[in-house]
Amino acid sequence: NVPGEDQYRNKGVAYCPHCDGPLFKGKRVAVVGGGNSGVEAAIDLAGLVSHVTLLEFDDKLRADEVLQKKLRSLGNVTIITSALTQEVLGDGQKVTGLVYKDRIGGDAHRIELEGIFVQIGLLPNTEWLKGAVALSPRGEIVIDDRGQTSVPGVFAAGDCTTVPYKQIIIAMGAGSTAALSAFDHLIRTTVPKSSGAVAEAA
Incomplete structure (x- = not known):
């Protein structure tokens, strides 16, 4: 629910790395979420894309340790914690980047990329x-x-x-x-x- 998410849904903003990951082969992507879903997605995508940036709101990843160890062993992955995603950037047709705020220092940062996978977990409507x-x-x-x-x-x-x-x-x-x-x-x-x-x- 950040500015640009709805506008660029299916134009770079995706929710399923298994379904949409191959569309980003050789490109730069971000994964938002550091739980099991996010880390598994980042591991999966790292085998397809040129680079994965994983953004986690908390000050540490929450995924199982074995998954974190696997993720940290990959050379084309950057992990950023204490990151508040603020805006999805695009050129009107497709995603071109993402803005996040460092929750500790307060500075805003921009990442140039072509895809964003939202993996923050969903609650069932039950x-x-x-x-x-x-x-x-x-x-x-x-x-x-x-x-x-x-x-x-x-x-x-x-x-x-x-x-x-x-x-x-x-x-x-x-x-x-x-x-x-x-x-x-x-x-x-x-x-x-x-x-x-x-x-x-x-």
Whole structure:
């Protein structure tokens, strides 16, 4: 939600390194976010692009140590902590850079680049399910390998669940799994006869 983000969405501002990373082969990119998602994205992109600058708001990365160690071993990655992203710059057609503020010194800095990957983490829109089904600490719907929630007969699928790897194709597969599981649940569940049932024809 910084100036320029909406204007340059899909014109250099991206949210999926797996999907859009190849579009930036040989170019300079930034990754915003130093958690597991951000560091994994930076590692992935470093194999494609000429240079990755990782920006983290906090004074240290929050990713797992093994991921941080891998990231720091890469020669074409710069890590900047205590960085507040302030503006996405562009020429009207595509991204040309990014402005961030050093949260400690207060100085503004400009980075020339062609792509920005936002990896600050997203919270699922599951507030309305609180108390109805079990949710993870991040608000994801807890499911098993069949898409079953904590409530018998209630199934869920997609990025709002605890399924790893938030990708469209994975959500589609999870939807199929949940639908088949729901069908299986229905055919195995005894349906009580309605008191107003129509008498069978002779």
